Amino acid sequence: xxxxxxxxxxxxxxxxxxxxxxxxxxxxxxxxxxxxxxxxxxxxxxxxxxxxxxxxxxxxxxxxxxxxxxxxxxxxxxxxxxxxxxxxxxxxxxxxxxxxxxxxxxxxxxxxxxxxxxxxxxxxxxxxxxxxxxxxxxxxxxxxxxxxxxxxxxxxxxxxxxxxxxxxxxxxxxxxxxxxxxxxxxxxxxxxxxxxxxxxxxxxxxxxxxxxxxxxxxxxxxxxx
Amino acid sequence: xxxxxxxxxxxxxxxxxxxxxxxxxxxxxxxxxxxxxxxxxxxxxxxxxxxxxxxxxxxxxxxxxxxxxxxxxxxxxxxxxxxxxxxxxxxxxxxxxxxxxxxxxxxxxxxxxxxxxxxxxxxxxxxxxxxxxxxxxxxxxxxxxxxxxxxxxxxxxxxxxxxxxxxxxxxxxxxxxxxxxxxxxxxxxxxxxxxxxxxxxxxxxxxxxxxxxxxxxxxxxxxxxxxxxxxxxxxxxxxxxxxxxxxxxxxxxxxxxxxxxxxxxxxxxxxxxxxxxxxxxxxxxxxxxxxxxxxxxxxxxxxxxxxxxxxxxxxxxxxxxxxxxxxxxxxxxxxxxxxxxxxxxxxxxxxxxxxxxxxxxxxxxxxxxxxxxxxxxxxxxxxxxxxxxxxxxxxxxxxxxxxxxxxx
Ligand SMILES: [Fe+2]
Numbered sequence: 001x002x003x004x005x006x007x008x009x010x011x012x013x014x015x016x017x018x019x020x021x022x023x024x025x026x027x028x029x030x031x032x033x034x035x036x037x038x039x040x041x042x043x044x045x046x047x048x049x050x051x052x053x054x055x056x057x058x059x060x061x062x063x064x065x066x067x068x069x070x071x072x073x074x075x076x077x078x079x080x081x082x083x084x085x086x087x088x089x090x091x092x093x094x095x096x097x098x099x100x101x102x103x104x105x106x107x108x109x110x111x112x113x114x115x116x117x118x119x120x121x122x123x124x125x126x127x128x129x130x131x132x133x134x135x136x137x138x139x140x141x142x143x144x145x146x147x148x149x150x151x152x153x154x155x156x157x158x159x160x161x162x163x164x165x166x167x168x169x170x171x172x173x174x175x176x177x178x179x180x181x182x183x184x185x186x187x188x189x190x191x192x193x194x195x196x197x198x199x200x201x202x203x204x205x206x207x208x209x210x211x212x213x214x215x216x217x218x219x220x221x222x223x224x225x
Numbered sequence: 226x227x228x229x230x231x232x233x234x235x236x237x238x239x240x241x242x243x244x245x246x247x248x249x250x251x252x253x254x255x256x257x258x259x260x261x262x263x264x265x266x267x268x269x270x271x272x273x274x275x276x277x278x279x280x281x282x283x284x285x286x287x288x289x290x291x292x293x294x295x296x297x298x299x300x301x302x303x304x305x306x307x308x309x310x311x312x313x314x315x316x317x318x319x320x321x322x323x324x325x326x327x328x329x330x331x332x333x334x335x336x337x338x339x340x341x342x343x344x345x346x347x348x349x350x351x352x353x354x355x356x357x358x359x360x361x362x363x364x365x366x367x368x369x370x371x372x373x374x375x376x377x378x379x380x381x382x383x384x385x386x387x388x389x390x391x392x393x394x395x396x397x398x399x400x401x402x403x404x405x406x407x408x409x410x411x412x413x414x415x416x417x418x419x420x421x422x423x424x425x426x427x428x429x430x431x432x433x434x435x436x437x438x439x440x441x442x443x444x445x446x447x448x449x450x451x452x453x454x455x456x457x458x459x460x461x462x463x464x465x466x467x468x469x470x471x472x473x474x475x476x477x478x479x480x481x482x483x484x485x486x487x488x489x490x491x492x493x494x495x496x497x498x499x500x501x502x503x504x505x506x507x508x509x510x511x512x513x514x515x516x517x518x519x520x521x522x523x524x525x526x527x528x529x530x531x532x533x534x535x536x537x538x539x540x541x542x543x544x545x546x547x548x549x550x551x552x553x554x555x556x557x558x559x560x561x562x563x564x565x566x567x568x569x570x571x572x573x574x575x576x577x578x579x580x581x582x583x584x585x586x587x588x589x590x591x592x593x594x595x596x597x598x599x600x601x602x603x604x605x606x607x608x609x610x611x612x613x614x615x616x617x618x619x620x621x622x623x624x625x626x627x628x629x630x631x632x633x
Contacts, residue, residue, distance in 0.1 A: 012562050041572055043227045060226045062553035067228070093228050110226040111557035114566055216422070223573070 001205070003140030004133050007032070007119045008213040015109040016056045019044075022109065023075050023082035030119050034076040034130040036204070037117035038220045042068040043110035044090070052106060065110055066092035071103075072221065074129045085129065116217050118142070118204065143205040232552045235571055236363045238469045239273030247574045248272060248450050249331035250586055252338065254466050254478035255288060255319065256326045257353055260504070264305040266291070272330055273471045275301075277308050278319065286321065288328045290314025299474045300357060302504045323480055324353030336589055339425060339597040341454065343464040343480035347629045349487040354497050355478045356536065357507045358467075362451055362475040364543045364550040365467040369453040370567055372431035372443060373560035376414035378542055379535045380528035381407040392481070392493045394535050397458035399441060402606050409433060409441050416443075420563045424597050425449060426570070426587055429563045432612060440609040442616040446600045447567055449587040450574070454602045459623075460484060462602045473548040476506070477536075484627045500534060508540060516541045599633050 009030060013022040027035060045065045047056060073086025088103045120127075123134025127144055136142070206214065238245040255269045256278055266277040268291065275293035278286055290311040293301070318335060319328050322344055329335035338344055343351055358365050368374060379394075384405040399406050413433035421428045426449040433441040445455040452466040465479040481488060501508055510517040516531045523530025529538045543550075557565060570587070577585035588594050603623065607615030624631040 012559065012565070014559065015557065041569055045226060058556075060554050060556070062226065062228060065226050065228055065553070067231070111555075112559055112562065112565060114562075114569060223576075 001143045001145050002125050003136045004125055004127075004142060004144045005121050005123065005136040006133075006142040006204070008117075008211075008217065009035075009119050010114070010116050010213060010216065012112045012114055013109070015043075015111040015113065018052050018081075018106045018108055020081040020084065020105045021052070023084070024077060024080050027075065027077045027082055027119075028080075031121065032077070032119035033122035034074060034127075034133065035117045035119040036074050036130075037071070037115050038217060039068060039071040039113055039115040040220055040223060042071075042113035042115075044068050044107050045110040046092075046104070046107045056108065060110070063094055066090060066094075066097075068109075068113075070220075070223070076131050116213070116220055118217070141207040143207075145203040145205055226555060227552045229553050232549070234575065235568060236361050236549050237472050238362065239472065243575045243579065244571065245272060246578045247571065247586065248469070250336070250578075250583060250589055251331070251450055252320065252327040252329050252335065253451075253468050254325045254355070254476070255328035255468075257355055257478075258321060258324045258326060259353075261286075261326065263504075266305055266308045266310070268302050268308060269328070270300060270470045270474075271328065272469050274315075274330065276317070276328075277310060278326060279310070286319040286326060288317040288319055288330075290316065299471050300505050300507065323348065323351040325478055325480065333583075337591075337594040339588055339594050341425075341448070341464060341597070342462060342599060342602075342631060343454075343482045345598075345630060346482050347487075350483045350629060352481045352483075352488040352490045352493045353479065354481070354494065355476050355506050356497075356501055356540075357470075357505055358475050358477060358540050358543060359473070359512070359548070360475065360544045360546065361472055361549040362467045362469040364546055365475050365477065366447075366451050366453065367564045367567070368539050368543050369455070369465065369467070370427065370429060370445070370447045370563040371561060372416055372418055372429055372445060372563070373414070374542070376410045376416075377528060378538045380411050381533075382411075382526055382528075384408050391489065392458075392461075392496055393533075394457050394463070397460075399604055399606055404606075406604065409435075413441065416560075418560060418562050420566045422566065422570070423600070424587065424593070425600060427563055427566055428600065434609055435606075438609055439606050440612040442605045442607055442612045444601055444603055444616065444620075446602055447563065448600070449570060454600055456603045457481065459604075460486065461488070484623050484631060500536070508537065510534075510537045510540075512544060601633065 011026055013026045027033070043065060044067060045056070045060065047064050050056065067090060069089040069091065071086065071088040073084045073088070075082040075084050084105045090103060091098070092100070120130050121134040123132055125133050125135050125144065127133050133144070209218065234243050236244065238248050249272065253271060255271055256267060260267055261278065266279040269276040269278055269288060275291055275297070276288045277291040279289050281287040292309040292311050317328050317330050319326050322338065384407045397406055398404060399409055413435060416431035416433045419430040425446070427447040429445045429447065431443045435441060443456065446453060448454055448464070451468065452464060454462060454464045457463045461481050461483050463479055463481055465477050468476050468478055470476060481493060500510070510532065516537055519530050527533070529541065531537050531541055574586045577583070583589050588597065601617070601620050603616065603620045605616040605619040624633065
């Protein structure tokens with residue numbers, strides 16, 4: 001378990017740009033190198049023939065619209081844009097696209113979208129899903145947890161086969177790190193729990209989940225189930 | 226751009242609709258108390274239902290179903306002698322607060338009223354009025370949570386003397402300065418907008434950073450589901466409900482709340498009666514007469530050319546979008562943050578009601594409702610580096626000078 005610098009945040013990202021561009025703007029705006037994000041009910045569109053650099057036309061055709069019901073992902077800055085890894089539930093207005101399996105990160109949001117998440121700064125702590133993140137030396141609030149630690153934790157055993165790449169996990173360690181025991185780890189529901197065939201890689205532990213931004217994140221992720 | 230199906234879901238409010246189920250969890254203004262001064266019953270057309278206000282056997286006001294003819298106009302206002310009660314139809318409780326008769330059309334127990342300033346101020350400090358807008362309630366609400374529109378739609382090209390501006394929106398001087406509000410809105414048209422979710426809905430902060438290291442801070446609020454609370458002048462706030470008559474018409478009901486001095490109700494009523502026709506409170510400026518549009522006025526005085534009453538500007542903007550705004554072709558931008566957050570809350574509320582979880586809706590959690598006070602709603606000019614503290618301080622000072630308990 002490594003204490004890392006992490007910031008809970010809420011933000012609006014722009015619509016109309018490709019999603020990975022808007023998310024890249026957001027990471028740059030906050031000075032984050034990576035983030036874990038949760039987005040709900042965001043209208044989206046994909047206009048046939050429109051290249052990434054072209055603006056959306058004034059007259060929109062609802063047949064090209066749809067909605068991101070929810071998206072839970074880790075994002076990393078990659079040049080100007082963000083690369084995404086995670087899960088999403090979405091639908092298009094066009095019934096012919098009902099069985100689409102792959103979520104294209106170049107689709108465009110049809111309006112600015114509100115999102116919540118946890119942001120990380122560049123540093124020297126290796127994380128598989130977040131890139132190299134900054135260590136927190138002063139009064140750590142969030143810990144990065146990796147497979148090695150979790151293997152020794154019987155309480156969470158039944159979960160560890162169900163979790164995919166990075167995710168948020170909660171526990172309150174109100175008395176500080178010294179009192180933290182595996183039994184105190186209370187995994188909290190997250191969309192990743194729905195995937196039975198995925199392996200747990202990494203998670204985040206929060207010192208204090210009793211605050212407004214955190215309760216928003218928890219409420220949003222419960223709603224994604 | 227949202228789908229037509231979603232647009233229908235969030236706008237339609239009749240019995241058995243999803244948004245209608247959410248709205249029916251709250252008290253809604255049904256009539257002005259001044260309407261009750263004529264012979265009861267009086268007609269009430271609310272949430273797609275055809276109703277009438279009567280006195281029940283115990284002498285209490287109650288909303289009952291009235292018999293209506295097929296094809297009856299949406300804003301039908303028959304004489305009391307012509308109202309026939311449907312004795313087997315639904316009936317609903319009514320509660321009078323500060324000049325408005327509120328009705329509860331939902332199932333189960335009605336929620337408590339929150340302790341907003343408009344409800345806790347002395348009767349002498351609150352004035353109620355209403356007016357008809359011929360469009361869906363949601364677009365009427367959404368203009369009220371867009372802090373940028375005032376810099377365009379309500380732009381006055383000249384700042385007039387402040388003498389005759391009692392009881393009018395945006396015609397006061399800003400906070401402690403000598404700068405007219407009209408000048409701030411005109412010269413700083415691109416506010417930074419922050420939106421926070423609260424117990425009651427949304428707190429919306431619009432920051433207009435000015436040239437002199439000062440920031441104009443305007444704090445307004447969305448009160449779930451269909452009200453706003455905004456500052457009107459240094460002395461008064463407006464709490465305004467956009468109450469659906471049916472899917473294509475709504476009434477705005479406003480409680481004007483004064484902090485220090487009693488409201489001059491006679492003057493405020495006379496100002497508004499000049500613009501409305503009774504008994505329907507339909508505005509005299511409307512689509513039929515092009516809202517009084519005057520190209521010369523537009524060249525010299527106002528952005529719209531539709532007169533000095535900002536209510537007419539808003540009415541034109543929201544009615545101009547059609548009876549129910551076609552959101553399948555809209556382009557929301559960053560200044561629409563509050564609208565986007567609001568729709569998200571409304572959709573969460575719709576989902577929660579679908580899952581039988583009414584307690585998840587704002588202000589539906591029993592005892593805690595009474596502890597909701599305020600909300601803070603003011604204009605202030607503050608040093609840019611400390612706008613938040615200074616804005617809050619200015620509000621506290623105004624509240625401290627108030628004869629009724631306005632403490633927060
Ligand atoms: Fe307005």
